[in-house]
Amino acid sequence: MDWVTQGNFALAISALVAVLVLARLIAVFGADKTGYCSAGVLLTGAELHFFRSLQQVIPPGCYVACKVRLADILLVSQGANRKSQCRAFNRIKSKHADFVICEVSTFRILGVIELDDRSHRRPDRKARDVFFDSALQSASVPLLRVPVKREYEHRELRDLLTSKFSPRRG
Known part of the structure; x- marks a missing residue:
């Protein structure tokens, strides 16, 4: 060349x-x-049906948030070493709660509601639920598990919510 x-x-x-x-x-x-x-919709049909029932019975002074990341509800304890903190955060960063009940005035978390459908009977879901429940319990965040139903009895649902998630008075 x-x-x-x-x-x-x-x-x-x-x-x-x-x-x-x-x-x-x-x-x-x-x-x-x-x-x-786009996913198109935020809630599944069952979740939307339950959400509409929740809106009708939510205690005064409360707000319902949907599909909240567990990492936005829980913080990793600072006592652990950096590697343990990263591992703990990785376990919660991709999981979400179906519904979170907050106090309107402060957005203080009052508790979590999980809507349990047939998928919660699968072994992988059962293991996830055990971890989810124990993580919330260790952080003293109340959890209410509600089975999916065709219709929700509003009085019963209102009583459950009021006893479990009412904002503090005073």
Whole structure:
């Protein structure tokens, strides 16, 4: 190869590498290829049905939040070493509570409601539920498990909520 051909060859290789890098960047960061799409709805049909019942019976001064990360309800104890803290956080960061009852005036967490459908009978879900329950219990966060039903008796649900999650008075 003569000098001119070598220069063109190097230029062609550089251009090819630049095109490949640009194509990769577009594939990774392209606006229409993020790999995400809308879930469409926040709550399943069963969760929405229960939420509507909750709204009708929620005690005065309370607010219902939906699908709250466990890591937003619980904090990792500072007494553990850094590795233990990271491990503990990793166990809660991807789990969520179906509903969290808060005090309206302060958004203090009053408790958690888990809506249990058939999936909670699976071994993997049972293990998750044992961890979930014990984590909330260790942080003194009240938990109410409610089985999925076609209809919820409002008086019964109101009594459960009032006894379990009423805001402090005074």
